[in-house]
Amino acid sequence: MTVTTRPPTGSAPGPASSRPSLSDRLGARLSALPTVAALLIFVGMIIYGEAAYGRIVQFNTLSNLLVNNSHLIILAVGLTFVILTGGIDLSVGAVIAFSSVAGVMLSNAGWHPVAAVLVMVLIGSALGLVSGVLIQYFGVQPFIATLATMFLARGLASMLSTVPERLADDSAIRDLAAQLKIVDGDKVNDLVITPGVIAAIVIVVVGFTVLHRTRFGRTVYAIGGSEQSATLMGLPVTATKLGIYVISGTLAGIAAVVYTSRLGSAQNITGIGWELDAIAAVVIGGTLLTGGTGFVLGSVVGALVLGLMNVLITRDGGIRPEMTTIITGGILLVFVILQRVLAARRRGEQA
Amino acid sequence: MTGAPPIVEMKDISISFPGVKALDEVDFRLFPGEVHTLMGENGAGKSTLIKALTGVYKIDSGEILVDGEERRFGGTADAQAAGIATVYQEVNLCSNLSIGENVMLGHEVRGPFGINWKATHRAAAEVLSTLGLDHLDLRRPLSTLSLAVQQLVAISRAMITKPKVLILDEPTSSLDANEVANLFTVIRRLRGQGVAILFVTHFLDQVYMISDRITVLRNGAFVGEYPTRELDRTTLISKMIGKDFATLRSLGSERQSHHYEPRGEPLLRAEDLGRKGSTEPTDLELHQGEVLGLAGLLGSGRTELARLLYGADRPDSGTVWLRGKKTDIHNPTSALGHRIAFSSENRRDEGIIRDLTVRENLVLAVQAKRGWFRPLTRKEQDALTRKYLTELNVRPADPERPIKFLSGGNQQKVLLGRWLATEPDLLILDEPTRGIDVGAKAEIQAAVAALAAKGVAVVFISSELEEVVRLSDRIIVMKDHRKLAELENGPHVTAETIVAVIADEGDDEEGDTE
Numbered sequence: 001m002t003v004t005t006r007p008p009t010g011s012a013p014g015p016a017s018s019r020p021s022l023s024d025r026l027g028a029r030l031s032a033l034p035t036v037a038a039l040l041i042f043v044g045m046i047i048y049g050e051a052a053y054g055r056i057v058q059f060n061t062l063s064n065l066l067v068n069n070s071h072l073i074i075l076a077v078g079l080t081f082v083i084l085t086g087g088i089d090l091s092v093g094a095v096i097a098f099s100s101v102a103g104v105m106l107s108n109a110g111w112h113p114v115a116a117v118l119v120m121v122l123i124g125s126a127l128g129l130v131s132g133v134l135i136q137y138f139g140v141q142p143f144i145a146t147l148a149t150m151f152l153a154r155g156l157a158s159m160l161s162t163v164p165e166r167l168a169d170d171s172a173i174r175d176l177a178a179q180l181k182i183v184d185g186d187k188v189n190d191l192v193i194t195p196g197v198i199a200a201i202v203i204v205v206v207g208f209t210v211l212h213r214t215r216f217g218r219t220v221y222a223i224g225g226s227e228q229s230a231t232l233m234g235l236p237v238t239a240t241k242l243g244i245y246v247i248s249g250t251l252a253g254i255a256a257v258v259y260t261s262r263l264g265s266a267q268n269i270t271g272i273g274w275e276l277d278a279i280a281a282v283v284i285g286g287t288l289l290t291g292g293t294g295f296v297l298g299s300v301v302g303a304l305v306l307g308l309m310n311v312l313i314t315r316d317g318g319i320r321p322e323m324t325t326i327i328t329g330g331i332l333l334v335f336v337i338l339q340r341v342l343a344a345r346r347r348g349e350q351a
Numbered sequence: 352m353t354g355a356p357p358i359v360e361m362k363d364i365s366i367s368f369p370g371v372k373a374l375d376e377v378d379f380r381l382f383p384g385e386v387h388t389l390m391g392e393n394g395a396g397k398s399t400l401i402k403a404l405t406g407v408y409k410i411d412s413g414e415i416l417v418d419g420e421e422r423r424f425g426g427t428a429d430a431q432a433a434g435i436a437t438v439y440q441e442v443n444l445c446s447n448l449s450i451g452e453n454v455m456l457g458h459e460v461r462g463p464f465g466i467n468w469k470a471t472h473r474a475a476a477e478v479l480s481t482l483g484l485d486h487l488d489l490r491r492p493l494s495t496l497s498l499a500v501q502q503l504v505a506i507s508r509a510m511i512t513k514p515k516v517l518i519l520d521e522p523t524s525s526l527d528a529n530e531v532a533n534l535f536t537v538i539r540r541l542r543g544q545g546v547a548i549l550f551v552t553h554f555l556d557q558v559y560m561i562s563d564r565i566t567v568l569r570n571g572a573f574v575g576e577y578p579t580r581e582l583d584r585t586t587l588i589s590k591m592i593g594k595d596f597a598t599l600r601s602l603g604s605e606r607q608s609h610h611y612e613p614r615g616e617p618l619l620r621a622e623d624l625g626r627k628g629s630t631e632p633t634d635l636e637l638h639q640g641e642v643l644g645l646a647g648l649l650g651s652g653r654t655e656l657a658r659l660l661y662g663a664d665r666p667d668s669g670t671v672w673l674r675g676k677k678t679d680i681h682n683p684t685s686a687l688g689h690r691i692a693f694s695s696e697n698r699r700d701e702g703i704i705r706d707l708t709v710r711e712n713l714v715l716a717v718q719a720k721r722g723w724f725r726p727l728t729r730k731e732q733d734a735l736t737r738k739y740l741t742e743l744n745v746r747p748a749d750p751e752r753p754i755k756f757l758s759g760g761n762q763q764k765v766l767l768g769r770w771l772a773t774e775p776d777l778l779i780l781d782e783p784t785r786g787i788d789v790g791a792k793a794e795i796q797a798a799v800a801a802l803a804a805k806g807v808a809v810v811f812i813s814s815e816l817e818e819v820v821r822l823s824d825r826i827i828v829m830k831d832h833r834k835l836a837e838l839e840n841g842p843h844v845t846a847e848t849i850v851a852v853i854a855d856e857g858d859d860e861e862g863d864t865e
């Protein structure tokens with residue numbers, strides 16, 4: 001018998017455990033890159049708009065941008081939570097419809113405005129809970145579960161009314177869209193905000209704080225990184241996932257209040273496709289649809305990019321408004337491709 | 352040590368998964384201040400026992416006592432609250448988050464304004480430094496670390512909670528000698544502080560280096576609990592593989608007459624072929640008409656080596672010469688092009704396609720080799736199927752029957768037929784006889800011998816040592832992901848020889864640092 005024993009080789013080949021930190025540091029920043037890109041595009045759009053059409057960098061344009069998009073910003077914050085876990089919420093547009101119609105009808109029926117507003121918000125929370133329970137306890141895919149909630153909410157809205165429900169002129173809910181002048185510029189060039197804008201700003205700040213400075217928020221990121229790992233690490237995965245759908249629903253309810261107070265009426269067909277606008281805002285803002293990476297502030301930028309794009313198209317006058325959706329799609333595509341490139345880069349780094 | 356009552360006691364634990372009894376009335380005890388190693392081949396149920404303890408899996412029956420009280424945990428968090436910290440076998444971290452965060456997730460230091468990141472990172476740095484990881488920049492993403500360092504990060508994470516019981520499921524599988532030494536220093540210190548440590552490893556050397564007590568599982572059943580000093584390596588191995596020594600000794604070798612004397616140029620020659628974390632650099636030669644056996648315990652790296660040969664994994668070192676020409680086999684398709692075929696050990700998931708017929712399963716590889724744009728005609732398919740159903744004696748010999756209705760042994764014969772149909776020069780068979788009945792086993796062995804006689808080179812992987820000895824011309828013994836020895840088969844080689852090689856090697860090397 002020949003026994004040839006091979007002596008143990010020294011250290012096995014392969015990448016060393018710690019590498020020079022330059023590429024690592026780049027790696028750490030890589031996840032913020034899409035967000036930075038969104039910010040650059042936003043600034044670029046402002047500069048282009050100012051140069052081409054004028055009257056962009058001024059108070060009233062900025063005010064309108066915020067006022068007209070505050071509901072979208074609020075939705076985008078909610079969807080950031082959901083998408084960070086790797087989930088999706090398709091129901092928010094329909095939730096707004098149901099919540100608004102119900103709120104307006106209750107208010108017109110003589111409910112106290114505070115009660116009506118509270119019900120509007122809670123309708124959102126309840127529908128979010130429905131999605132969350134379907135996903136967590138019945139194992140339904142988030143896409144399907146929230147699609148079901150979407151049909152449910154849209155159906156409920158249509159059962160309430162199929163015609164525009166006008167909010168009474170003297171309703172206190174309208175006060176939530178009251179314009180507060182912050183800076184009194186010349187002529188109409190004032191910096192104004194509404195309670196709706198304030199709500200959006202507060203929600204963004206709270207959203208940011210929750211995601212970055214609470215264990216709940218970090219669990220959201222951990223789930224997005226790997227749900228199985230999060231479970232094995234002993235993190236409260238079930239409660240957190242329920243929580244994010246309730247948050248998303250609740251924010252949809254708040255967005256309904258903000259939007260309805262501004263428009264002064266509600267209809268069962270309100271908000272069709274808004275979930276997609278919000279998802280687009282989140283993605284443009286640099287949050288990966290696969291979860292785990294992204295920022296609330298990015299989503300705000302994403303919402304503002306979409307809003308500003310509408311402003312520019314209106315100003316241009318030469319672009320047909322029908323083009324808006326095509327341009328939105330184009331921007332979205334560019335960002336998704338950017339993300340894929342970055343993701344591939346990061347995978348390459350790991351290998 | 353035995354004076355104190357056990358901190359964890361598991362009695363008669365049973366767990367079933369669909370089709371497998373993963374644990375069958377297993378007992379386990381863990382005392383404060385001891386390192387207790389759980390041993391057993393892959394699939395013996397070690398990880399399942401750990402998950403039963405922490406409540407990741409629900410137990411079907413049995414009793415779990417912690418600190419003398421009956422407990423059923425609802426998951427990791429629950430067990431953690433009771434002082435049991437676990438590092439599961441799968442490195443369970445989030446690669447999208449920073450290193451520091453992964454250590455601290457769920458235990459972040461909080462102040463009036465939410466998480467205090469500075470204090471949190473300080474706490475992480477403290478525990479990481481006990482494992483010799485002072486140099487890490489905690490803000491870097493985890494994904495920038497090698498798997499080995501990630502494993503150390505996972506262990507640090509478990510230590511954050513200052514547990515009374517620390518469970519480490521194969522923590523050393525990708526660590527180098529230095530890292531293992533660091534880890535063992537920490538484990539010894541914790542043991543000194545009275546922490547109870549449950550440790551799983553395949554590395555025999557490490558078992559004898561660190562553990563006080565050993566519990567052996569086999570096929571989900573409890574074999575026994577032994578003080579380490581009273582259990583020598585050979586006995587330990589025979590307890591793990593379930594053949595007592597006398598039986599191993601009595602097993603002879605039947606095919607030793609068929610000793611093939613290799614002539615001329617080898618069909619395949621590999622030098623320093625390896626891949627970090629799966630196979631240490633290995634040299635290998637294979638001649639036409641030769642059966643090369645790969646022996647070793649489950650988890651010793653046999654499959655991993657085979658996957659390198661077949662291009663299923665990319666080697667990161669070494670060179671392969673095929674028929675004297677330097678060749679890069681970069682994926683299974685190119686392997687097939689070079690007339691190398693590989694039959695996976697995982698018959699159910701990587702082998703048969705349950706809902707297709709016997710014929711469809713059989714022609715799959717030939718079709719893949721030809722390219723999907725040149726479909727085999729029905730006549731060609733029928734001819735191939737008939738040929739191999741007869742040759743391999745598949746029963747029932749009905750080509751149109753969905754393969755899921757065949758027995759395991761006959762499914763395996765169809766799989767073998769699938770690869771034979773590609774007319775390979777080199778056939779790699781990973782556990783071709785696992786879980787099939789004796790008759791089918793003999794037929795497959797006969798088929799392999801016949802192939803070799805026709806000049807095909809065969810790499811034969813099996814956990815049944817006697818089978819390897821019976822069939823092989825040469826045997827490579829693997830352990831801990833490297834080639835331990837290469838034996839020329841002959842009348843003097845028995846299953847026992849191989850066990851001795853596996854056991855002895857550790858004795859020679861004890862205390863040696865790699």
Ligand SMILES: Nc1ncnc2c1ncn2[C@@H]1O[C@H](COP(=O)(O)OP(=O)(O)O)[C@@H](O)[C@H]1O
Nearest residue numbers: 368371373391392393394395396397398399400
């Ligand atoms: N989640 C699961 N579902 C189905 N089968 C499983 C699962 N986990 C383990 N098993 C099976 O249970 C047995 C024991 O596995 P495991 O405990 O992982 O073994 P070990 O850790 O000793 O290698 C194996 O047959 C394995 O296939």
Ligand SMILES: [Mg+2]
Nearest residue numbers: 397398399440
């Ligand atoms: Mg295991």
